[in-house]
Amino acid sequence: MIKAGIIGVSGYAGVELLRLLLNHDEVEIVAIGARSYIGKPISDLYPSFYGICDMLCESDEDVLKKADMIFASLPHGLSEKYAKYCDENHKKFIDLGADFRLDEEKDYQQWYNLDYHEPALHQKQVYGLSEVNREQIKQASLIGNPGCYPTSITLGLYPLLKNHFHKNNDLIIDSKSGTTGAGKSLTEDTHFPRCNESFHPYKLATHRHTPEIEQELSKMACQDIHVTFIPHLLPVNRGIVSTIVVPLKEEVTFDMVVQKYHDVYDDEYFVRVLPVGKTADLKFVKYSNYCDISLHYDQRKHQVIVVSTIDNMVKGAAGQAIQNMNIMYGLEETKGLKMVPPSF
Incomplete structure (x- = not known):
């Protein structure tokens, strides 16, 4: 034991x-x-x-x-x-x-x-x-x-960056977290009357998870990756949803992207790549150790939208x-x- x-x-x-x-x-x-x-x-x-x-x-x-x-x-x-x-x-x-x-x-x-x-x-x-x-x-x-934000983001982007499918090294990451991510100490933002029936970004360009995200994404890509990280506070207890738009290299197809995600994660018990057409939802990972990832193709701009969701406490x-x-x-x-x- x-x-x-x-x-x-x-x-x-x-x-x-x-x-x-x-x-x-x-x-x-x-x-x-x-x-x-x-x-x-x-x-x-x-x-x-x-x-x-x-x-x-x-x-x-x-x-x-x-x-x-x-x-x-x-x-x-x-x-x-x-x-x-x-x-x-x-x-x-x-x-x-x-x-x-x-x-x-x-x-x-x-x-x-x-x-x-x-x-x-x-x-x-x-x-x-x-x-x-x-x-x-x-x-x-x-x-x-x-950290909780970095977990959802790095798992969400790992297959893309590892295989150098991304066109740009500057990424915009939009993440939303439940209030438990702020810890137990009461703050103005997490006080019930402030966060209930509300939804807002916070710590824009100053969140402390930024260097951790850039550090790990850069390792995955074997080159410097820079992020604009935009966290939001959701009026829920737990859960994170990260939405990331990644322009693809011209020669990379959406089918190639989907296949690589399955190659990387199909043998990983706790990462579930959802079927194309489904969207990751924090409701269906709560109280679990799963990371759900959904992939969406913007054909007009030849870019993939990655949605990655976890329970921030698990x-x-x-x-x-x-x-x-x-x-x-x-x-x-x-x-x-x-x-x-x-x-x-």
Whole structure:
């Protein structure tokens, strides 16, 4: 059994980890940490766990000592010291925050206004996009779990960029997220009277996922990719829909594009390329680890419209973290994650 611990269990991604790991038959949750709720049962904070999991929240330090597999779901800037402890004590560490997603410290400084305190540690990090970096994840002990927006976008574009079907290196990406993507802390944008019956873009050209998106897309294309990233806040709890318009090279046909998506993803359990004519819808991935992708051809402009949708709390956070854990431990990748999305 994997002895797992969760630091930051009181947040949305942390408690989603707990919900999913309780159904994993190879995992024993030995400790959960939440600094503001030490000594209190998690079921007091989230009543859905009453009678199912009444574990007491402990200090972060106690979680580190008790567990061999540590999940950290914390704001940026807080995970390095925990990752260092795990590295020194031969424990595995998956960070659901932003501290181990970016390859270059200068990008972290620019977008998060912080420095790396343990630069050597970042040489060991692996970006945990499961379907793309599986072989590196198998050997890793330190994973930077991708952001939710980047997961929907990179999976949506991977076959196109990998095969150099795109005509331009500048892409416009329109993404919409449910309010849980903003975290648990209340803000003006996520306050119910503000976001209910509303729909609006935010952080235009300034969203912190931008460098992560560009970094990973550039790796896929083996050339610099630049994006104009336009996030929107949907008045729903969970889900992301990313819509991306990609002009195609003259010699590339839509049939070629569709075939490559199937070549890349038909053997991937959690990525579903929908039949041509269907449109990906966040309703049908909610509470699941699936990424649904639909492809649409604009014949007039010879461009493909990619629609990619995920549950931001599962495939965009806790589910992908568990998928990465399964890969790290050589388990069946789908273990603990075979939930069917609801139909309504």
